[in-house]
Amino acid sequence: MAELTPRTLAVVGAGLMGAGIAQVAATAGWQVTMRDVTDEALKRGLDGIRKSLGKFVEKGRLSAQEAEAAVARIRTTTDLEAAAADASFVVEAVFERIEVKHEVFRELDRFCRDDAVLATNTSAIPITKIASVTARPESVVGTHFFSPVPMMALCELVRGHRTSDETLARAREFAESVGKTCVVVNRDVAGFVTTRLISALVVEAVRLVESGVASPEDIDIACKLGFGHAMGPLATTDLTGVDVLRHATANIWEETADPKFFPPELLTRMVEAGELGRKSGRGFYSYDG
Numbered sequence: 001m002a003e004l005t006p007r008t009l010a011v012v013g014a015g016l017m018g019a020g021i022a023q024v025a026a027t028a029g030w031q032v033t034m035r036d037v038t039d040e041a042l043k044r045g046l047d048g049i050r051k052s053l054g055k056f057v058e059k060g061r062l063s064a065q066e067a068e069a070a071v072a073r074i075r076t077t078t079d080l081e082a083a084a085a086d087a088s089f090v091v092e093a094v095f096e097r098i099e100v101k102h103e104v105f106r107e108l109d110r111f112c113r114d115d116a117v118l119a120t121n122t123s124a125i126p127i128t129k130i131a132s133v134t135a136r137p138e139s140v141v142g143t144h145f146f147s148p149v150p151m152m153a154l155c156e157l158v159r160g161h162r163t164s165d166e167t168l169a170r171a172r173e174f175a176e177s178v179g180k181t182c183v184v185v186n187r188d189v190a191g192f193v194t195t196r197l198i199s200a201l202v203v204e205a206v207r208l209v210e211s212g213v214a215s216p217e218d219i220d221i222a223c224k225l226g227f228g229h230a231m232g233p234l235a236t237t238d239l240t241g242v243d244v245l246r247h248a249t250a251n252i253w254e255e256t257a258d259p260k261f262f263p264p265e266l267l268t269r270m271v272e273a274g275e276l277g278r279k280s281g282r283g284f285y286s287y288d289g
């Protein structure tokens, strides 16, 4: 398939995922505009990108000039119209809340070029539901990247109920252009493939902890040494965010009514207590100091 021309990307949301997606795209030569609601969030995102690129340079995986050129390809703005107007491809990576995503997609539908692909990095919300507020559901697709984006090789491509073949093909082309390997989710089931799998494992792991069957350490060791997982489910939850996993699980449960996905009480209480994992210094493990 022909190269996308021009390779102009808008990333909406400069958090952990948005900044990571902006980084890999800029490194691969895309002109990127990153949009967030405040200058502070944009600065945080850009600082994170500089730091991550610095590590690639230290490890000799990127030259200092390449890292500088990547940063120079990233523009930041709080104005969604300015970010969206020129983009051939848009990735939304705002909070995992349907009302926030709907607000963004309504605006993208107004401001984007007719031929733009509108992708969402949602972990678990159906693509069809996100696309429903636009007049172009055929152009909406899920591009589910993994954290940390510069290190993780997978992109899960998710077809909404109305996503066109061309949109899916362009999403694959985008993800492969930034160095990712794609898997395709053919039906828009809640949680897709990866979030369903990790949610089922995390829910069971948390239930085993809360019923006193085993400690978080032992559950993680069992998965690592018994199944060859690189990281146990509870360490993964801490890394991803206890709140993020609870949300993802609750979304799947709401959609499927499958009790397997009902968020365990311990997960809910941890979120209420602010034990969100690494980002708060405490989750299933402690990260003080």
Ligand SMILES: NC(=O)c1ccc[n+]([C@@H]2O[C@H](COP(=O)([O-])OP(=O)(O)OC[C@H]3O[C@@H](n4cnc5c(N)ncnc54)[C@H](O)[C@@H]3O)[C@@H](O)[C@H]2O)c1
Pocket (backbone or CB within 6 Å): 012, 013, 014, 015, 016, 017, 018, 035, 036, 037, 038, 041, 092, 093, 094, 095, 096, 097, 100, 103, 104, 121, 122, 123, 124, 144, 145, 146, 147, 239, 240, 241, 244
């Ligand atoms: N964290 C993960 O491991 C992970 C993995 C895969 C997918 N995701 C998904 O990616 C998305 C983003 O997650 P994250 O971890 O980067 O979240 P985050 O909280 O780090 O960042 C979200 C950013 O969105 C910004 N934002 C909120 N409303 C906005 C708007 N209207 N316009 C522009 N920016 C807005 C916030 O200011 C914040 O900077 C979510 O849908 C999440 O489910 C997360």
